[in-house]
Amino acid sequence: MKKIVTLILVFVLALSVFGCTQPAGQPEATPTPPPAAPSTPSAPPDISQTPGEGEYKQYPDFKVAALLSGVITDNGWSANMYNAVMNLADKYGVTADYVESVTVSDMEEYLRGFAGDGYGLVIAHGSQFIDVVNAVAGDYPDTLFAISFAATDVSQHDNVACIAPVNQGILEGIAAGALTKTNKVAMLGSEENPSISGDINVFESGVRLVNADAEVITGYIGSATDADKGKEMAMTLISSGVDVITHQANAAGLGVLQAAEEAGILAVGINTDQYSVAPDAVVTSVLRNFPAIYEALLPDIAEGKLTGGLYRFGIKEQGCVFSDWHGWDAKLPAEIKLIQDTVQGIIDGTIAEP
Structure with missing residues (x-):
């Protein structure tokens, strides 16, 4: 049984060869063709500047859920998003939930469950969840679904945001x-x-x-x-x-x-x-600077100002540090x-x- 925690403060060598060349491209394919995507990403907020102590606006009625492909003790990908969720709870007073070890086949159940319970932000933490997020998001227009990591605009709905700390x-x-x-x-x-x-x-x-x-x-x-x-x-x-x-x-x-x-x-x-x-x-x-990115985005998300699309944070924007x-x-x-x-x-x- 997967663990859900509520935070009120927030060789057989498996590869055939080693290569000096780039690996083959990924398969395409979404269940239905997406509408035309914007040619340029939305301007990312400045994540190098944050409010001072005591200057964070509080959103005690706002709820956030992070759906993780791994466990929070992996000292890496899932732990990073767990830290981002804890940071939102700590800084903004939101209620934050997370689920560990979510598979693609399980994702729809969790997306619908949290969106149906009135969560304003549901984060699907991994590009493998792109298709299922797009399949579900249209049924819950009052929830912003964030896909991390999606480096191109794969959103098919105005309430799907692709969060991309790249490079x-x-x-x-x-x-x-x-x-x-x-x-x-x-x-x-x-x-x-x-x-x-x-x-x-x-x-x-x-x-x-x-x-x-x-x-x-x-x-x-x-x-x-x-x-x-x-x-x-x-x-x-x-x-x-x-x-x-x-x-x-x-x-x-x-x-x-x-x-x-x-x-x-x-x-x-x-x-x-x-x-x-x-x-x-x-x-x-x-x-990957997810804690700072979501910290910068949260006020606009909670106030309904953030629309879907691609939010790309390169090295210049300190998306990775x-x-x-x-x-x-x-x-x-x-x-x-x-x-x-x-x-x-x-x-x-x-x-x-x-």
Whole structure:
């Protein structure tokens, strides 16, 4: 039985090959053709500025539900959205619920249940839920359904918002390219889907911003939950000379980080600060900034001002950011400065965001 918690304050190696080329594109297909989508995304709010202490407007009658594909203890994708929901409850006084381990086949029941109970915001946390959200949303016009992560406007209704903190893979690439000494870096994804493949595909672009010569290897574990497989595949890559590794693999990625620590190489975490998983390896983590994004959007959502469509937050808009360096900036000052200067260049426009 899935766990629902109410917060009043809020190898058989599964992949066929490792590749230096981009993985194949995703299958198309929605049950019915969507209406014409806007050619440009809605302007995202500025998430770098937040109200001061005591300045948050309270919405005690507003209810939020986050439907998670994983568990809140994954120290990654689902934990990140759990933190975002807790933040909304803490800052705005909303009632916030979450459900763990929701499958595509279960999603419709939960969407209808929460929308039917008067929830103003229901978050489907994963691109695998796009079709079912569009199938349900038209029946509940008073609820805003948010899909995270959807990097293109896949909404078929005015009450479906695509929330997209994009280019996490570029930041992972910048870090890996700056930190490597052997000029051989790698990223492992979980399974091929739009959320994962999008970042796998741009990883090399990030590396090239700081390192023209590094060999870039990518591959898929074939699971989002099997940390042992992630560790085994990472060890294979490390034995080939990779000295910086990162992942897009949810809980399976924890095995990647553990392999890095055991082998004495460097690693980059994702989604939440994963330093504690492997403190001798994880230099930093690239966070999808969902807590700040939903914090910025919540007032307009609660007041019925936010319409559907695409809300895209690139590096320039700080949709993805680096975590704390945990002392690595003192150990590797030149490398960390290169990373920071490159990101600042993207933010101020002197470096083009790939």
